[in-house]
Amino acid sequence: MQPPGPDGTYGSPVHVTVPSSRPSAGPGGGAGAARSPGPVPPRTVAQVLWAPGDSGPGVRELQARLRQVDWLHDGPTGFYDDLTERAVRGFQGKRGLPRTGRTDTVTWQRLLGMTREPGKWELYRMGGQPAGPPDPRCLTGRVLCIDKTSRTLRWMIGGRTVSTMAVRFGTSSAPTREGVFRVYWKSRHHVSTLYHAPMPYALFFSGGQAVHYSYDFAARGYAGGSHGCVNVRDEAAMAQLFAQVRVGDKVVVHW
Structure with a gap:
């Protein structure tokens, strides 16, 4: 049986290595000794x-x-x-x-x-600026007031602006018509029979021209253009507008 150790216990002694408080010496010691790293500064998080x-x-x-x-x-x-x-x-x-x-x-x-x-x-330069004063024709009734200068659409009721959103128009070869119109048809999942392109939340106001959400406008912005429709890039805003607008509501497209 193994005799007890100096502390009166049995078994192999446990050796604990205590790190030295002095910097460890490098090769050759002296001036070449490696130094312990100092305190690490806190990492700055960019605001x-x-x-x-x-x-x-x-x-x-x-x-x-x-x-x-x-x-x-x-x-x-x-x-x-x-x-x-x-x-x-x-x-x-x-x-x-x-x-x-x-x-x-x-x-x-x-x-x-x-x-x-x-x-x-x-x-x-590319639109999206704050909408200018509404056209006088937009101040009464329920109106989609569409401004080509600021590229904005105001949804107005009784002269009060309910919501405003950025819009895109047709190109020079297929311009968006100007004037006073009425929403004559609403089509939630419309697909153009002429261009075979989706026109979700379409509010038709003049022939085949409508206010609708555009995947292309959302992806490319003002780098593209419509075939005459008024494109909206914010799908959530367009969905809300579609729910509020009624057939018969006035549409004013102006400069």
Whole structure:
């Protein structure tokens, strides 16, 4: 039987290695000795300035600057939508930054260093600017008041604006008609028989021209155009509008 150890217990002694408080010596010791690392400074987290769902003049400037470096081809709208998020993510990835799609202070400073301050024309050049005063014909009744100058649609009841959304129009070869019309047909799941393209939430007001949600507008923005219809890029807003508008409501398309 194994005799007890000095402390009166049996079994093999447990050896505990205590780290030295002195820096370990490198090869040869002395001046070449390696030093213990000092305290690690806390990691700085970049502050998020704008993120999807935000809106305002800061987002508009962000979009204008992203256009300058060819990461965004849509016009500044002031709304941090999916196209803006995708552009920010691409810009971040190209420069080795975390691809969050949110604009933090590091991303913003990098973008500022690569761009110049946008002028008013750049900030509002592609539509999406605040809607101008409504046309006098829109001030009574239930009206879809569509402004070609600001590229906006106002849904108005009794002279009060219920909602506003960005819209896109037809091209020069197939322009959107101007004038006063009436909604004569609503078609929730409409598909164009002429172009074989989906026209969800269609509110027809003049022949084959309608206000409707556009997948193309949502994907490409103002880089494209319609065949004369008034395109809406915000599906949720268009769905809500479709539910509120009635057959017979007035439509005013104006400059």
